[in-house]
Amino acid sequence: MCVKNNFKSDLPEAFKVIWFGFSIFTLTIILTSVFFPETLLNISPECLSKKLNGTECFMCGTTRAFTEAGSGDFAGGYRLNRFSLFVYFSFILNGIMFFAFIINKLIVKFKHRRKDERKKVVIQKSFTKN
Numbered sequence: 001m002c003v004k005n006n007f008k009s010d011l012p013e014a015f016k017v018i019w020f021g022f023s024i025f026t027l028t029i030i031l032t033s034v035f036f037p038e039t040l041l042n043i044s045p046e047c048l049s050k051k052l053n054g055t056e057c058f059m060c061g062t063t064r065a066f067t068e069a070g071s072g073d074f075a076g077g078y079r080l081n082r083f084s085l086f087v088y089f090s091f092i093l094n095g096i097m098f099f100a101f102i103i104n105k106l107i108v109k110f111k112h113r114r115k116d117e118r119k120k121v122v123i124q125k126s127f128t129k130n
């Protein structure tokens with residue numbers, strides 16, 4: 001039995017699944033930074049660079065910056081880690097695109113369902129006339 005390799009045709013679906021997981025993860029982080037900032041600070045791991053070497057890495061301050069941005073203090077977030085605001089707003093933009101994708105899929109599905117229902121009605125009417 002020969003199994004055809006569908007790698008190229010399966011790749012877009014695989015990326016979509018990964019994007020869905022990433023989007024849910026990032027939205028969870030954003031919502032946690034807005035509604036439960038203390039929880040986000042408590043569950044975040046300690047920086048290994050700071051722990052082992054005593055020096056801050058390029059990501060140090062990101063969690064605290066996310067909590068600051070979540071409360072609306074973008075200047076405070078910028079002071080804690082300059083790169084984190086770019087990541088924060090990228091996560092928000094990704095979340096907006098994720099919701100737009102889901103809404104678009106639901107609208108398209110609803111339109112196709114209505115079109116199929118209209119076809120069924122037309123077919124049923126044509127059978128009842130004969």
